[in-house]
Amino acid sequence: METPTALLDVTRMQRNILRMQQRADDLGVSLRPHVKTHKCAEVVAAQIAAGATGITVSTLKEAEYFFDLGIRDVLYAVAMAPHKLPQALALRRQGCALTLITDSLAGARAIVEFGALQGEVFAVLIEIDCDGHRSGVKPQGPLLLEIARLLYGGGMLAGVLTHAGESYGLDTPEALRAIAEQERARCVAAAEVIRGAGLPCLQVSVGSTPTALSAVSLEGVTELRAGVYAFFDLVMHNVGVCRIDELALSVLTTVIGHQVEKGWIITDAGWMAMSRDRGTQSQKRDFGYGQVCTEGGEVIEGLLVGSANQEHGVAWFDGVAVDVVERFPLGTRLRVLPNHACATGTQFGSYGALLENGEVQVWERLRGW
């Protein structure tokens, strides 16, 4: 394998996928994995084989890509921009069971009017704000019902959806259980408001990797969404929902130089390979640009990628004097565990998928819009 390569430990990935599917099964909900993490046909196939009922996407290009590969049930979980409606229409007309989301009257109106004009009935979920994280309408307040009535009038009201993005900022089991319950309760409350007004609300969709792995009950919820769990990463490790030896994605790199006096190892995995994501910077343990492991995947305690330029990673042991030339001579291969699997993966056009029998396959990866 050339370096840098995005190395995917398929054994770990498979275990992560089964773990999340088991949770969804135990909680009595269907699982709709978010494919934005991996954007890879083989990974989706493993998720579907494990029991996933459909997929969540972050771009319409992902929807098109995976629909072409035979996945019919697709949720586009970003508020629908009016100018993208023709692209959504084309997918529906080809037979894709595409669901859209909205969190505004203007957005809902655009979908309903475009649908009426084109003779297409879109399925639309109303996005609920359960934690002040980003988008969505409050479960209480008049806006939710106004949007629901508008969508219902067009025959397009499919349900509600939320995402507890604030869960990424937590790191204790208690806090995670609490936000998982808040995510569930507020989304179910929104569904109840809609039903209380005499409108249907079939789908109640919640999820994020931290809340999905922390929820005690998903009563009232119909489906669970999560993405990064398939690979996990250092951010999720800091949140507390995975062990470090469960991380399936790493970057294979080569030592290309040293600064002996400073104890620096220079590698060919800079930010172009790792991404600029510094997600662990604000967490309880800052892993710099990544945790360095041996080529075989053993964590090298204390050795982090401390800084990164475009094609140079600089790794060092914090406060420890190590003869880096002796221990990691030029040409040494290492693996680096990333902060954020979604961001690191997207720097590559494919994965080097390492199978349990040691074989390495090239798994293509979608990029762009």
Place this chain on the structure above:
Amino acid sequence: METPTALLDVTRMQRNILRMQQRADDLGVSLRPHVKTHKCAEVVAAQIAAGATGITVSTLKEAEYFFDLGIRDVLYAVAMAPHKLPQALALRRQGCALTLITDSLAGARAIVEFGALQGEVFAVLIEIDCDGHRSGVKPQGPLLLEIARLLYGGGMLAGVLTHAGESYGLDTPEALRAIAEQERARCVAAAEVIRGAGLPCLQVSVGSTPTALSAVSLEGVTELRAGVYAFFDLVMHNVGVCRIDELALSVLTTVIGHQVEKGWIITDAGWMAMSRDRGTQSQKRDFGYGQVCTEGGEVIEGLLVGSANQEHGVAWFDGVAVDVVERFPLGTRLRVLPNHACATGTQFGSYGALLENGEVQVWERLRGW
């Protein structure tokens, strides 16, 4: 144009390219642009047309890509990893005048031995550490001459090279002039050490965008390298080497939602489009994930992308109450100026190149390794 799109203002780019070429001409050195910023055939063509004598690359894939497009004179400015030598050999055998760099005895030995075995004489520059930034050997001390003698023994000693990466952390004309002079002086000193030992040192290559635009004299230098100047970005604006209206790259985005009470505008340019680069965070002005402009490119004072998720950007005015729905209704198009043009560009497979006559062309962009 779909959104998000990497929009390239070709008029500004052309002006930036001419400005740097003029400086190289005035300073009496040749200009070898670093193409890692743009990785785009049309941009290289403009640089060559303006007078560039060759290119600098950050990966051998770039070398292959641009050699196939007719660029013969290529400097691979990352310390040569021994396992990549067969790839370099293949390029040389096809007629590419590829120059390599090294900063270690082990690296130099690997090149010389591989060359001897293959009957190929590589041209190699010794990388000099002029500011403690990353790689390179000190201009004083025995290592420089040991490497020089080893390379000379193989007939491969082509000269010295340095890059004042620490210049990115400065922001006054005085400090920039001082580091530019330090970059020049230390690289020239290294060349003198080599020549003093009776060895040749034909090439003396220095550069970074900040030092290239600040140097008063490049006496003793033969060529200048710089990359980001073709596009500039907010980091360079903070360094003080460009005006904000000289930034050629922006991301075209669409408003997809609002959080009215918070004054938030939600756009479809999240970190997947902007990159996770937060280069201005440690500078005198933090631009978040980018400076928001109108669709036409006018800066909207005070409106920054304050946070970003994968496909969501969140922009707000700092401390100012603005009716964001009224002013930026759903579907509004905006442009966002990025922190770091190299990092933002690489998120896209192509540029939307906006010509002076208003025409938009698709300019392909290389990615990966």
